[in-house]
Amino acid sequence: MSISTESRQAGAKRPRLTPSQRRNNRDGWSMSAPIVVIVVAVVIVPILWTLVLSFQDARYSDVARNGLFNPLTLENYTDVFTSPGFWESLWVTVVYTASTTVGSIALGFAVALALRDVFRGRGIVRAVFLLPYVAPVVAVAYVWKVMLNPQFGVLNAFGTSYLGWDQPIDFLGRAPYALGTVIVFEIWRYFPFALMFFSAALTGLSREVEEAALVDGATPWQKFRFIIAPQMMPVIVLLTLLRLVMTFNKFDDIFLLTGGAADTQVAAVRVYDQLVGSSNIGAASANSVVLAVILGVGLTFYMRLTRGKDSR
Amino acid sequence: MSSVQFQTVLFRVLKWILIGGLLLSVLFPFYYMVVMSFVPIQDLLRDPLQIVPGLEQLTLETYRQVVASEGDGGFGFARFMRNSALVAAGATALTMLLAVPASYAITRFTFMGRRQLSAMFIAVYMFPQIIIAVPVFVGFQVLGLGSSLIGLTIAYIALTVPVSVHMLRSYMEGIPESIDEAAMIDGATRWQIMRRITVPLAAPTIMSTALYSFMIAWNEFLFALLFLSAKPDLWTVSLGLTRLADGQEVSRTILMAGSVLLTVPIVFLYGIAERWLTEGLTAGADKG
Numbered sequence: 001m002s003i004s005t006e007s008r009q010a011g012a013k014r015p016r017l018t019p020s021q022r023r024n025n026r027d028g029w030s031m032s033a034p035i036v037v038i039v040v041a042v043v044i045v046p047i048l049w050t051l052v053l054s055f056q057d058a059r060y061s062d063v064a065r066n067g068l069f070n071p072l073t074l075e076n077y078t079d080v081f082t083s084p085g086f087w088e089s090l091w092v093t094v095v096y097t098a099s100t101t102v103g104s105i106a107l108g109f110a111v112a113l114a115l116r117d118v119f120r121g122r123g124i125v126r127a128v129f130l131l132p133y134v135a136p137v138v139a140v141a142y143v144w145k146v147m148l149n150p151q152f153g154v155l156n157a158f159g160t161s162y163l164g165w166d167q168p169i170d171f172l173g174r175a176p177y178a179l180g181t182v183i184v185f186e187i188w189r190y191f192p193f194a195l196m197f198f199s200a201a202l203t204g205l206s207r208e209v210e211e212a213a214l215v216d217g218a219t220p221w222q223k224f225r226f227i228i229a230p231q232m233m234p235v236i237v238l239l240t241l242l243r244l245v246m247t248f249n250k251f252d253d254i255f256l257l258t259g260g261a262a263d264t265q266v267a268a269v270r271v272y273d274q275l276v277g278s279s280n281i282g283a284a285s286a287n288s289v290v291l292a293v294i295l296g297v298g299l300t301f302y303m304r305l306t307r308g309k310d311s312r
Numbered sequence: 313m314s315s316v317q318f319q320t321v322l323f324r325v326l327k328w329i330l331i332g333g334l335l336l337s338v339l340f341p342f343y344y345m346v347v348m349s350f351v352p353i354q355d356l357l358r359d360p361l362q363i364v365p366g367l368e369q370l371t372l373e374t375y376r377q378v379v380a381s382e383g384d385g386g387f388g389f390a391r392f393m394r395n396s397a398l399v400a401a402g403a404t405a406l407t408m409l410l411a412v413p414a415s416y417a418i419t420r421f422t423f424m425g426r427r428q429l430s431a432m433f434i435a436v437y438m439f440p441q442i443i444i445a446v447p448v449f450v451g452f453q454v455l456g457l458g459s460s461l462i463g464l465t466i467a468y469i470a471l472t473v474p475v476s477v478h479m480l481r482s483y484m485e486g487i488p489e490s491i492d493e494a495a496m497i498d499g500a501t502r503w504q505i506m507r508r509i510t511v512p513l514a515a516p517t518i519m520s521t522a523l524y525s526f527m528i529a530w531n532e533f534l535f536a537l538l539f540l541s542a543k544p545d546l547w548t549v550s551l552g553l554t555r556l557a558d559g560q561e562v563s564r565t566i567l568m569a570g571s572v573l574l575t576v577p578i579v580f581l582y583g584i585a586e587r588w589l590t591e592g593l594t595a596g597a598d599k600g
Contacts, residue, residue, distance in 0.1 A: 196594050219315050219319045
C-alpha cells in the first residue's frame with residue numbers, strides 16, 4: 001500500500017521535480033543500479049524460479065531442454081506432504097534449530113557477562129572465543145570428526161582410559177548420540193556470534209542503575225534478573241530471529257559431520273540429497289518452498305509474540 | 313554470610329569456571345589440528361591419547377605431501393589455495409565496488425525508491441542460501457557458468473552483498489551530513505563526495521567489511537560443492553578437503569594438515585581486523 005501511495009505522489013509531483021531532486025534520483029539510481037541488477041539476478045530471480053520449478057516434474061535434462069516451460073503439476077507438493085521422510089526431517093530440523101538457537105544465545109549471554117568486568121588479558125580471551133565462528137566450517141568439522149572418532153579419536157581414548165567407558169562411543173554414527181553431537185557442535189560454533197552482540201550491548205548500558213541497586217542491597221542475581229536482562233531483551237529478540245533463520249536452513253555443518261546419517265537428516269540436507277542424489281529438481285524445489293513457507297509462518301508468529309510483549 | 317556476599321562469591325567462581333572451561337573447549341580443537349598435522353600417522357594410531365608429542369616426532373612430510381601437485385604424488389593443495397584466493401578476492405572486490413556506492417546512496421540522500429531498496433537488502437539478508445542454491449545451480453549450468461570459478465565468484469556475491477551493505481550503512485549513517493552539504497555548495501558532485509570524502513572517512517569500515525566478505529567467500533562450501541564437484545582442477549580448499557576425506561585411503565594427518573592450510577589465512581586476517589570486525593557486525597545491536 002505504501003508503494004502505491006508513494007508512486008502516486010511521485011507521479012503527481014513529477015512535473016514539479018526540482019533540479020536537485022532530479023539529480024538525487026539520477027545519482028541514487030546510478031549508484032545502486034549495478035547492485036540491484038546483481039541481487040535480482042542471483043537472488044530474486046532464483047527465488048521466483050524455485051517457485052516455478054516446484055510445480056514442474058523437472059529433472060536436470062528437462063530444464064536444460066525446455067527452460068521454464070515444463071508441464072505444470074502438483075505432484076511435487078503431494079509427494080512432499082505424503083512422504084514420511086519429509087516429516088521426519090522437519091521434526092529433526094525443528095529440534096536442531098530450537099536447541100542450538102537457545103543454547104548458543106544462552107551461552108553467548110553467559111560469556112558476555114563473564115567478560116563484562118575488565119581483567120588482564122580480557123581482549124585476548126574474547127578474541128579467542130570468536131575463533132569457532134570465524135574458522136572455516138570444513139576445517140573445524142573435520143577436527144571434530146577426528147577427535148570423536150571411535151577407533152583413534154582422542155575423546156574416546158580418554159573416555160575408555162580414564163572415565164571408565166566400557167567401549168568407545170560412536171558420537172557421529174549412532175542415532176541418539178549423533179543429533180546431540182551436532183547440536184553441541186553448532187552451539188560451540190555460534191555462541192561467539194551471540195557473544196559479539198551481547199558484548200556490544202552490555203558496553204552500551206549505563207552502570208548507574210546497577211550501582212544504585214547495589215547500594216539498596218540487591219543481590220547479583222536480582223541485579224541480573226531485574227536490571228540487566230530486561231535491557232537485553234531487544235538483543236535477545238534480534239539474535240533469536242537471526243539464529244532461527246540461519247539454523248533452520250543450515251546445511252554445511254550436518255552434511256560435513258554426519259552426512260545426514262543416524263537420524264540427523266535436517267531439511268537442507270534432504271533438499272541437497274534430492275537435488276544431487278536423485279537429481280529431482282522439482283522435488284527439491286517444492287521441498288525448499290515448503291520450508292520457506294514454514295519458516296515464514298514461524299517468524300511471523302514469533303514477531304507477533306515479541307511485539308505483543310514489548311507493548312505490555 | 314549474607315545472600316549478597318554468597319552470590320557474589322558464587323558468581324565469581326562460576327565465571328572463572330566458565331571462562332576456563334570454554335577456553336579449553338575452544339582452543340583444544342585448534343591445538344589438536346595443528347599437532348596432528350605435524351606427527352606421523354603411525355604415532356596417532358599407536359597412541360591416540362598422546363596429545364603432546366616429543367620434538368623428535370614432528371615432521372613436515374605431511375605438508376610436503378599435501379601441497380605437492382598430483383603429478384608429484386601429492387594432493388594439490390597449492391592449487392586449491394590459489395583457486396580459493398582467486399574466488400574470494402574476486403568476490404570481495406566486486407562486492408565492495410557494488411556495495412560502497414549503493415550504501416552511500418541509501419544513507420546520504422533521498423531519492424525515489426530508496427525505502428524499497430533498503431527493504432530489499434534486509435529481505436535478501438533473511439533469505440537462506442539453500443533456497444537459492446537449487447535455481448542458481450541449475451541456471452548457471454544452463455548458461456554454461458556452472459563449472460567455472462567465474463560462476464562461483466558471481467554466486468558468492470549473493471552471500472556477501474547483503475551483509476556488506478548492512479555493515480557499511482550502519483557506519484555511514486554516523487557521518488554528519490553537513491560535510492556532504494558543504495561539499496555540494498562548493499560544487500562537488502555526489503560521486504566526487506563519495507570518492508574524496510566518504511570513502512576515506514569510512515576506510516576502516518570498508519576494510520573490515522572487505523575482510524568479512526573475504527572470509528565468507530573463503531569459508532564457503534555449499535556452492536563450491538554444487539558447482540565444482542566434477543572439476544578437480546577448480547576445487548577450492550574447502551571442497552578439495554571434503555573430496556579428500558571421502559576417499560578412504562587418505563590419512564587423518566593429511567586431513568588435519570589440509571585443515572590447517574584452510575584455517576591459517578582466515579585466522580591471520582581475523583587477527584588483523586578483530587576489533588573492526590566485531591564493531592561492524594554488531595553495529596546497531598545496542599540500539600535494539
